[in-house]
Amino acid sequence: MVSLNVNGRTVEVDASPGTPLLWALRDELKLTGTRYGCGVGMCGACTVHLDGEARFSCQVRIGDVEGSAITTIEGLSPDGDHxxxxxxxxxxxxxxxxxxxxxxxxxxxxxxxxxxxxxxxxxxxxxxxxxxxxxxxxxxxxxxxxxxxx
Ligand code: FES
Ligand code: FES
CATH class of the missing domain: 1.10.150.120 ([2Fe-2S]-binding domain)
Structure with a gap:
């Protein structure tokens, strides 16, 4: 079990620490706005914010970001008015x-x-x-x- 801070909420993810963040977001947390494109850090479809910085979520292991603020497209603004x-x-x-x-x-x-x-x-x-x-x-x-x- 890994604890993550996603879009301002603390969530528990039932996956190993080596799981790519993209997989946890889409498959475990059902935040499917973040897209799977290549899975190897080449396309940017999976970009999220980690502590405000753009990162490829397919290249980040959830065990490495337990203390980070993770923001997905769903959390960028309350009603899509960023x-x-x-x-x-x-x-x-x-x-x-x-x-x-x-x-x-x-x-x-x-x-x-x-x-x-x-x-x-x-x-x-x-x-x-x-x-x-x-x-x-x-x-x-x-x-x-x-x-x-x-
Ligand atoms: S899915 Fe292509 S860079 Fe992550
Ligand atoms: S890949 Fe179709 S809008 Fe960018």
Whole structure:
């Protein structure tokens, strides 16, 4: 049994400490907004926040994050009105949507660290998250909008 702090709540996960956080979130806690893409740290679909920083949850073992604040897309804002989520809607970013929760989580972490990022900073940071639909230009516009309106 491993105790985790997820979206502000303490939860017990009936899994071994070596279980990837992504598996615990999706299979044990049913927080399926965090997506499985590659499972090997290459795509970013599984991005969550660990103590406010964007991390690939498929590459994190639950036994290593018992003391960390874990935030998933479900916990980013109480009713979906985080500035990044509002900007995502305004710019109509998603296509198929599969990668988008990971993109939003990385964008939100970027803006909390750097509220007015340059375009190059946005491009560099977001290069960790792939989108097979190629929504990259709308992602950049949405982050710029969120930085202005946030
Ligand atoms: S599923 Fe974690 S990086 Fe692809
Ligand atoms: S919107 Fe389809 S993979 Fe990104």
């Amino acid at each position: 500035p990044v989520q509002r900007a995502w809607i305004a710019e109509q970013v998603p296509q198929c949507g599969y990668c988008q929760s990971g993109q939003i989580m990385r964008a939100a972490a970027l803006l909390s660290r750097s509220p007015k990022p340059s375009r190059q900073e946005i491009v560099d940071e977001m290069s960790a998250n792939l989108c097979r639909c190629g929504t990259y230009s709308r992602i950049i516009r949405a982050i710029e909008r969120a930085a202005q309106e946030g």
